[in-house]
Amino acid sequence: MQAKEKIVFERPMSVIDRATHYCPGCQHGVIHRLVGEVLDEMGLREKAILVSAIGCSVFLYNYLDVDAVEAPHGRAPAVATGVKRARPDNFVFTYQGDGDLASIGLAEIMHCANRGERVATVFVNNTIYGMTGGQMAPTTMIGQKTTTCPGGRCREREGQPLKMAEIIAGLGGTAYCARVAVDTVKHLTAAKKALRKAFEVQEKGLGFGFVEFLATCPTGWKMTPVKANERIAEELIPYFPLGEFKDESKNTEAC
Amino acid sequence: MPSRTGPRIFIKGNEAVAHGALAAKCRCFFGYPITPQNEIPEMMSSAICEAGGEFVQAESEVAAANMLLGATAAGIRAMTSSSSPGISLKQEAISYMAGSELPGVIVNMSRGGPGLGDIGPAQGDYFQSVKGGGHGDYRTLVLAPATCQEAYDLTIEAFDLAFKYKNPVLVLGDAIIGQMKEPVTTWTPEHIAEGEAADWGLSGAKGRPKRLVKSLFLEDGALAGHNLMLKDKYERMRAEVRFETFETEDAELVVVAFGSIGRIAKSAVRKLRKAGRKVGLFRPITLYPFPDEALRALAAGGRRFLTVEHNLGQMVEDVRLALAPHTGSGFFSILPGNLPTPDDFEAPILGALEG
Numbered sequence A: 001m002q003a004k005e006k007i008v009f010e011r012p013m014s015v016i017d018r019a020t021h022y023c024p025g026c027q028h029g030v031i032h033r034l035v036g037e038v039l040d041e042m043g044l045r046e047k048a049i050l051v052s053a054i055g056c057s058v059f060l061y062n063y064l065d066v067d068a069v070e071a072p073h074g075r076a077p078a079v080a081t082g083v084k085r086a087r088p089d090n091f092v093f094t095y096q097g098d099g100d101l102a103s104i105g106l107a108e109i110m111h112c113a114n115r116g117e118r119v120a121t122v123f124v125n126n127t128i129y130g131m132t133g134g135q136m137a138p139t140t141m142i143g144q145k146t147t148t149c150p151g152g153r154c155r156e157r158e159g160q161p162l163k164m165a166e167i168i169a170g171l172g173g174t175a176y177c178a179r180v181a182v183d184t185v186k187h188l189t190a191a192k193k194a195l196r197k198a199f200e201v202q203e204k205g206l207g208f209g210f211v212e213f214l215a216t217c218p219t220g221w222k223m224t225p226v227k228a229n230e231r232i233a234e235e236l237i238p239y240f241p242l243g244e245f246k247d248e249s250k251n252t253e254a255c
Numbered sequence B: 001m002p003s004r005t006g007p008r009i010f011i012k013g014n015e016a017v018a019h020g021a022l023a024a025k026c027r028c029f030f031g032y033p034i035t036p037q038n039e040i041p042e043m044m045s046s047a048i049c050e051a052g053g054e055f056v057q058a059e060s061e062v063a064a065a066n067m068l069l070g071a072t073a074a075g076i077r078a079m080t081s082s083s084s085p086g087i088s089l090k091q092e093a094i095s096y097m098a099g100s101e102l103p104g105v106i107v108n109m110s111r112g113g114p115g116l117g118d119i120g121p122a123q124g125d126y127f128q129s130v131k132g133g134g135h136g137d138y139r140t141l142v143l144a145p146a147t148c149q150e151a152y153d154l155t156i157e158a159f160d161l162a163f164k165y166k167n168p169v170l171v172l173g174d175a176i177i178g179q180m181k182e183p184v185t186t187w188t189p190e191h192i193a194e195g196e197a198a199d200w201g202l203s204g205a206k207g208r209p210k211r212l213v214k215s216l217f218l219e220d221g222a223l224a225g226h227n228l229m230l231k232d233k234y235e236r237m238r239a240e241v242r243f244e245t246f247e248t249e250d251a252e253l254v255v256v257a258f259g260s261i262g263r264i265a266k267s268a269v270r271k272l273r274k275a276g277r278k279v280g281l282f283r284p285i286t287l288y289p290f291p292d293e294a295l296r297a298l299a300a301g302g303r304r305f306l307t308v309e310h311n312l313g314q315m316v317e318d319v320r321l322a323l324a325p326h327t328g329s330g331f332f333s334i335l336p337g338n339l340p341t342p343d344d345f346e347a348p349i350l351g352a353l354e355g
């Protein structure tokens, strides 16, 4: 007797079948896929408008089968505000790196969250400016070496790494806020759940949804993909704790 | 031409801009406080919501301009307004809108500069407005009203032009236009089509291929091709040249001035005409495209020219370029902090007339 075949793993509809430009071991691709899965499962593909940011992930618009607009560096939350106000019935989300969101775009993300814009933000924190070649980001760890802090980031000179999930959770308009990682299967499952909630609060009209992903940048970190993945648990999670920082997804009224 | 039979109302230039935007069915407005344009966001904050639209007081002019980018990417009529220092902050988004072919309308009720300058009228933003302002190789249409009526009319037109060319359009007034009060005959354009961006605006990829609004072109030759396409568009925009001539036919001297200064110069010309002096006025209404051919045609008749501006000399460079095959132009400068009267222009005009 022949064994019956059952397909258990497929490319999500929202993800386009093409090779990505990412370096080996980079987790942008994994996060893209999670976004695609959640868009599929929530039936959002046809109403989604992506606001892509400047950074390695600017080409997300080539990988997702959704309408998209490219924002200037750091301005994605303002662009998303404009899109959502113009098209309140669409599902609007940004996808931003840590240089983009936590440095040049700090004002835009905080005010977008504080206004409770009905948009979601996927924030990818790889503790470095990837696209420009591995410079120090506001999230670079103390002691981490980059091309602009070759001796390692110093607390006295450069300050502490910004904890964005904690900051965003403290703002009134945020309806959901979590920090997740994609380094293990267990974390992947939790990450997808968080992403879904961040998308749901927009659909329910509750407010702003935010998920911070801790992610690897093997090239910028000058590590093998395996070592980079291990660094997430060894160095990043102790400083950037995982978990939900705010969850008003069960609310029935807008925050 | 739509019938202009709406109520006649007595309003400030800033309010005329807001009324014009509402008549043009502007759906989203993004503002930030700065003198002397505050009446625009103040009025819009309630009026646009009553009209079923959206108002956001942004966290900065940077954000406001990027909200405009987002709303226009969705194919919606939208606007932002500010004054000089705030317009500097909007330049990045204006460049992106030009590169992404988005129809944003931006109003600048300009004030004295550089830096914090003052809050009075000035025309120091001419270069910034017509020569690009932001980075890269692009152009914006620039409309310069001289009266409250024109502030109303040109704001309506700004939306039409923005959508016609899928290009940012700048309305350049100043503290005089923004703050003075005049009767304005309102009118409602009838031609504004629902879904004018139906074939390019972002609305979700339902039942059609996905759409992409972007200004990044990394593939070999792609940016060159894109920029050549933009150049072609800028050539076509030349058809939109607008200007006013007053008593130029038999004039021996033509004053060239734009915006509020053009209007004050007109009074001076009128007065001198009464005294039998052969002077006229040429007032560019589109600063880009600059009405160089019309100006050159006047020069061919052997006239003299005097450019008057509320700055140290900016438009005069374009005037001289336009006139170059035939003649040049004198220049009279009004400095910020001064509100000129028609009498102030008499001596320089007569001086130029007599050579």
Ligand SMILES: Cc1ncc(C[n+]2csc(CCOP(=O)(O)OP(=O)(O)O)c2C)c(N)n1
Residues within 6 Å of the ligand: A054, A055, A056, A057, A073, A096, A097, A098, A099, A100, A101, A124, A126, A128, A129, A130, A131, A132, A137
């Ligand atoms: C106004 C402006 N400043 C700087 C840049 C250059 N730039 C491009 S991507 C980038 C940083 C991207 O880093 P991050 O947001 O951390 O994303 P990653 O590439 O690491 O995913 C910078 C600074 C730019 N494009 N625009």
